[in-house]
Amino acid sequence: MCGIAGIIHRDGAADVGAELTAMLQSMKHRGPDSTGYAVYGPADDMVVVRFVLAEPAKSSGFGMAERLERNRNEIESRLAKIGAEVDTITSDTGYAFRASIRYSGELKPLADYLEDVPGCEVLSLGNSLEIIKDLGDANTVSGMYGLNSFRGTHGLGHVRMATESEVDLASAHPYWAYPFADVAVVHNGQLTNYHQWRRRLEQAGQRFQSECDSEIIAVYLAEQMSSGMSLETAMKASLDDFDGVFTYVCVTGNELGVAKDEMAAKPLVLFESDELVAVATEEVAIRSLVKREVETRDPYEREVLVWQV
Numbered sequence: 480m481c482g483i484a485g486i487i488h489r490d491g492a493a494d495v496g497a498e499l500t501a502m503l504q505s506m507k508h509r510g511p512d513s514t515g516y517a518v519y520g521p522a523d524d525m526v527v528v529r530f531v532l533a534e535p536a537k538s539s540g541f542g543m544a545e546r547l548e549r550n551r552n553e554i555e556s557r558l559a560k561i562g563a564e565v566d567t568i569t570s571d572t573g574y575a576f577r578a579s580i581r582y583s584g585e586l587k588p589l590a591d592y593l594e595d596v597p598g599c600e601v602l603s604l605g606n607s608l609e610i611i612k613d614l615g616d617a618n619t620v621s622g623m624y625g626l627n628s629f630r631g632t633h634g635l636g637h638v639r640m641a642t643e644s645e646v647d648l649a650s651a652h653p654y655w656a657y658p659f660a661d662v663a664v665v666h667n668g669q670l671t672n673y674h675q676w677r678r679r680l681e682q683a684g685q686r687f688q689s690e691c692d693s694e695i696i697a698v699y700l701a702e703q704m705s706s707g708m709s710l711e712t713a714m715k716a717s718l719d720d721f722d723g724v725f726t727y728v729c730v731t732g733n734e735l736g737v738a739k740d741e742m743a744a745k746p747l748v749l750f751e752s753d754e755l756v757a758v759a760t761e762e763v764a765i766r767s768l769v770k771r772e773v774e775t776r777d778p779y780e781r782e783v784l785v786w787q788v
Contacts, residue, residue: 480640481652482506483665483747484759485728486768487633487735487786492521496621496629499636502757502764503617509760510638513651514620515612517663517730518634522607525566528578529602529610530554530593534647538574547573553596554578561592571624575613587658600649600688605661607631607732612651632788633735635728637665654694657686659701661732666693667760668725668745676721696727704731711785714738718781726778728758736785743780750775756786 484502486495495518503514532550558565563582570576590601603610613620617638621627637652656662670692677687677695685698703713714736726745729736737747737758748762750773757765765775778784
């Protein structure tokens with residue numbers, strides 16, 4: 480019952496935060512419990528780290544403010560120890576943080592080192608990717624994090640109705656493809672060979688933050704691309720390797736891709752023009768973005784489509 484959306488502007492930066500918010504809010508009926516974004520701003524020599532130090536429900540109470548401040552200071556100390564130069568660390572909520580750093584080392588040791596701090600979960604690492612997710616509908620989360628002012632080229636989003644797990648940040652989508660930079664995924668459906676692929680990827684040295692099969696897709700695609708595959712080729716391979724009924728959207732630093740399984744049972748609507756591509760679970764999300772009469776279509780079974788900035 481969840482809803483997914485993705486957009487990519489092929490002619491430069493736009494208000495992707497506000498656009499994704501409008502699309503996701505139009506699908507609030509599909510999932511009011513949590514909302515998540517993976518958005519891409521201009522890439523530069525800075526690495527952006529998005530991390531949380533506590534679940535929202537556990538971020539207040541006796542002594543919690545002091546504990547969060549202590550752990551935030553420990554994060555800053557660890558960044559310095561691993562060779563990162565901290566530019567800024569800011570927080571919109573007191574429990575979710577954004578750090579901008581200069582860092583030329585590998586991302587896996589950095590993420591692992593930071594997550595040794597009690598309560599720390601790294602949501603994303605990259606030169607342009609930022610994952611923001613929290614409890615509530617799209618308007619609520621966008622207002623908390625100032626997403627209406629975020630400008631970028633592309634991104635994706637997810638609204639979630641909790642059916643099989645808790646209403647918390649750990650279960651909220653999208654998921655970063657740890658430890659690969661600038662790759663994230665949202666999906667609608669279920670992978671029936673989830674445990675098989677999780678074991679394979681863990682044996683290859685990957686680790687997972689959740690029990691969600693969306694995270695399996697993200698890490699699978701990033702690992703394939705790290706061995707030299709293009710995003711399109713990796714997505715086509717996934718249709719042979721994954722069993723189940725699913726539609727997913729993947730984003731990299733300069734691409735947006737969509738894929739449907741061979742049954743094509745999970746809905747996805749596509750709008751494409753010379754300047755903009757938008758995809759969503761429901762057409763109402765496309766209509767909230769494109770304020771004119773447009774033609775849309777549903778990708779067919781086993782279709783893989785990829786667009787670049």
